[in-house]
Amino acid sequence: MELPLVTVDAFTDQPFSGNPAGICLLPGSLSPEWMQRIASEVNLSETAFLETIDEQNYRIRWFTPEKEVDLCGHATLASAFLLYTAELVDKDKEIVFSSKSGPLKASWQQGDFAIVLDFPLIGTEDALHPYFSEMFFGQQVVGAARLKRNWILELESPRAVEYVTPVWSELTHHSEEGIIVTAASYGDYDVVSRYFAPNLGIPEDPVTGFAHCALVDYWHRKTGKEHFTAFQASSRGGVLGLSRIDNRVLLKGNAVKMFEGFFTLEM
Structure with a gap:
């Protein structure tokens, strides 16, 4: 069996x-075991697997090199970008992805950001981290919140976010999935962040859609704002437009297709 594989850099132009996300367009059903093997071989932070339901409707599943996850923003944005630019779907219509987190909508727009994703808001609750309550690898923690299997730690400045250098063994021991560090930013961006997820096989994720579904809630509760421009300060870097609408988040971004090939599977 040959499976087409495309890689797309998401949240950048x-x-x-x-x-970068891997995208496999499935000709039919494929077992989760094979999806995990492929994702481990691709070895990007996420590989998305798409199965056609009908015109403009797809099933989507996301796998890190080590496990399946419930929600991934950048691989969904990459998938929508590929479907639109390859003219597999109509740019004038929404794509609906059926996922473990419910229906996720994507649309093509003109303007600063080509793709808009309609995602669920991830609620956050202010709390003290049981281990990183005051310091996070040399940087002062000035606020914190928890969400499902992850934490947000607010640091005192964007520079503190950029300077963090985790000790991976310590971070792995004191986190479930991962930790988002953030600060109020300046200049062109309202929010800056980074995301560390060694327990998912991703020491640092370059740009993280799901994390921003929680950061929108965190910063809305602190500032009252509902619209943000965000920068994820990894070594690769990425820019997102964010809007909070009731219990939903609009994630906005661009993407670039990088590679196209085939997996040959002996099944």
Whole structure:
């Protein structure tokens, strides 16, 4: 069996930046075991597997190199970008992805960001981290919140976010999935962040859609704002437009196609 594989850099308009995602367009059903093997071989932070339901409707599943996850923003944005630019769907219509997190909608627009994703808001609750309550690897923690299997730690400045250098064994021991560090930013961006998820096989994720579904809630509760421009300050870097609408988040971004080939499977 041959499976087409495409890689797309998401949340960027420049190649070799943003967050690369693998995308497999499935000709039919494929077992989760094979999806995990492929994702481990691709070895990107996420590989998305798409199965056609009908015109403009697809099933989507996301796998890190080590496990399946319930929600992934950058691989969904990459998938929508590929479907639109390959003219597999109509740019004037929404794509609906059926996922473990419910229906997720994507649309094509003109403007600063080509793709808009309609995702669920991830609620956050202010709390003290049981281990990183005051310091996070040399940087002062000035606020914190928890969400499902992850934490947000607010640091005192964007520079503190950029300077963090985790000790991976310590971070792995004191986190479930991962930790988002963030700060109020300046200049062109309202929010800056990074995301560390060694327990998912991703020491640092370059640009993280799901994390921003929680950061929108965190910063809305602190500032009252509902619209943000966000920068994820990984070594690759990425830019997102964010809007909070009731219990939903609009994630906005660009993408660049980087690679196209085939997996040959002996099944």
